[in-house]
Amino acid sequence: MEAVKVGLLGLGTVGGGTATVLLRNAAEIQARVGRAIKITHVAGLGIANQTIVDPAKVKLTEDAFEVVNNPEVQIVVELIGGYTLAKDLVLKAIENGKHVVTANKALIAVHGPEIMQAANAKGVSVSYEAAVAGGIPIIKAMREGLAANQIQWIAGIINGTGNFILTEMREKGRDFADVLKEAQALGYAEADPTFDVEGIDAAHKLTILSSLAFGINLQFDKTYTEGISKITTEDMKYAEELGYRIKHLGITRKTDKGIELRVHPTLIPAKRLIANVNGVMNAVLVYGDAVGPTLYYGAGAGAEPTASAVVADIIDTVRQIDVPADQKVPLLGFKAGAMRDTPVLSIEDTKTAYYLRMSAEDKPGVLAEVSEVFAEHNISLEAVLQKEPNEGEGAVTLVLLSQRVQERNMNDAIREVEALDAIQGEVVRIRMEHLG
């Protein structure tokens, strides 16, 4: 059988990894697929100087539209990244009847609805396994492996940079700013680290997971996003003392009122497997009504781990290249006509437990005063730590753990606590989940 022809857009880290894996593992892949897969066209800047693909066998161009418009190309692999050019290229490829594979989480999270609609209308597939958690086959698990379940919630460590920073802070007692600099030097974090440390990258991925879990459309703009730049080693230490770790999680949950969709630092029990996922590794914990908790762990970034997912998508596409679109797995896991408009809740309407830390005057009755405020708001406390001041310091540190409560209610209580005479400065608040 003739080889399937692939056009690659972008020959950077992931593009290079994809070309390398397809070449190195060509025999293995052919044994699995039953036919060869060949990169026949590659577009990239400065492409003439690349050394990964053989220019005698592959048509090289600086103009990516040449590839998506070439009638020979059957599958377009978009690894350029970004929103604008990538979107135009993907839509053009779809218009030209080509199947698309992309690793572009931002593109899918933000322009997914338009892209999926175009692909469904044209009957081509758009695959994006590499867009979430790198090499971990979590998209496949969500769309197929767990398809028997009503998904209850997902909690994921889906940004390796953030997890590396938190791991170093915890294991070595180093400050956020200090570790961030190292992460930048190691190439884990960009010069402008906002996307990673403020949770935007994780929010892109969570948007995709939430859609696959609950059959809702992709709604990146409704995702609540809070980064890790305010996490201190002090809070990590108290969390540890109480049996918890702080992880930067993307959490999505189905409730009676709607879907929670939120990225933020989170205390989780140290005994949970996901609390032991360290360094740059990713993990996604999925809770299904039938299967219970399942966890998927692996490298969330890097040339070859990401290429592993890109090539898996290419293999899926090739295995089914002659299968009509309506007999394939739906692009977002649910039939387009069966998608739901379940509302996404604002952060004030979500419910979670809380870790709260505050400085208080060292005098009798302060804890009683604080507890009373929470009691008035029907907020139960399940643990209290009171740290006496050092000689010559005037303030005690109070650490409280609350039970689950609506965020709006907690905001009101915190405002009242902060207004107490005995409380100094702001209350530090970190959300907490038991994941049980």
Place this chain on the structure above:
Amino acid sequence: MEAVKVGLLGLGTVGGGTATVLLRNAAEIQARVGRAIKITHVAGLGIANQTIVDPAKVKLTEDAFEVVNNPEVQIVVELIGGYTLAKDLVLKAIENGKHVVTANKALIAVHGPEIMQAANAKGVSVSYEAAVAGGIPIIKAMREGLAANQIQWIAGIINGTGNFILTEMREKGRDFADVLKEAQALGYAEADPTFDVEGIDAAHKLTILSSLAFGINLQFDKTYTEGISKITTEDMKYAEELGYRIKHLGITRKTDKGIELRVHPTLIPAKRLIANVNGVMNAVLVYGDAVGPTLYYGAGAGAEPTASAVVADIIDTVRQIDVPADQKVPLLGFKAGAMRDTPVLSIEDTKTAYYLRMSAEDKPGVLAEVSEVFAEHNISLEAVLQKEPNEGEGAVTLVLLSQRVQERNMNDAIREVEALDAIQGEVVRIRMEHLG
């Protein structure tokens, strides 16, 4: 579109779970699949008294062959277990042109070659996600999610009973026999626990994983199997001291000489995520050349977790019911014509590191004598613990960790060490893997 008709063989724990999940999640599943899936026929002993399916809507029979011979049934779900009857039923279903879903690991591991050949000849699918690691979608990860990789090795906790026993022994310092009794009382272990604690059940599952990883045929009879009944809390304590935990692992690895295929207790670094998989939970760690390590975690048994995998297979089958067999994922992940005859190595030809414990006379020079034997066999030691005897006891305990060495070589060295005058009794040996 008309509902797809499913015939269920067996309405025990997993059969009941499957019926329950299909009924409870019918709307969710239809939204994902685009058509309804209905159990129309059920076979089981004492079926008239069951309360799970509605006898007004489902045809009940005690004769499973009635179901596999019924022309209305499109998918046969075999949940009877065992080798003989199950094999006849599955082969008959295939002969009748029906797709098959089974949770029967023994059947696939032992009679898989015959069954797959029959299914390939007839152009029907045989799915067995539930046969390995219960609800964890590991078969799908191996056949599809990781298809870009040359798999290097797999290490799995694939028997929940064994993992429960080892976890209790470690956490509570209880003996094997004591915990086994509790596991039996809790229903985790059978009255005859051989299948679980001697590693036969794990060997069935490992046989399947190895075939999917390396494209070799199913060869249960070549799997080396060693159980956990000789593991003591003493060895667990020494392992812990050295930074390791003891887990009952199924390990399969590709080497230059052939495939290693072995189930046995194994020391692994306590820092590895899989070392922290506790209780009845399962986890499979897969190392691919492109993706590196990935891990899949979840419930390995139980009615609904297993049903989650069975129903996922049914959904896969229904989604592709009109797709020709040659455009589907191959039954064992590789095209039938591309399977390999890579030899499976005998245990003496495998290579691993070792934990060794022995009792020695409390006199100078014993450690030197023992070390010399290993040196003569070119076996490097990487750690030594010497435990002084208590007052009035005559023997010291020596604990050694070796580097990787061929098992045959280690056997020779151990025989020589046991022959030393200063060494009392047998050397206790537990294999060790770094999984790095």
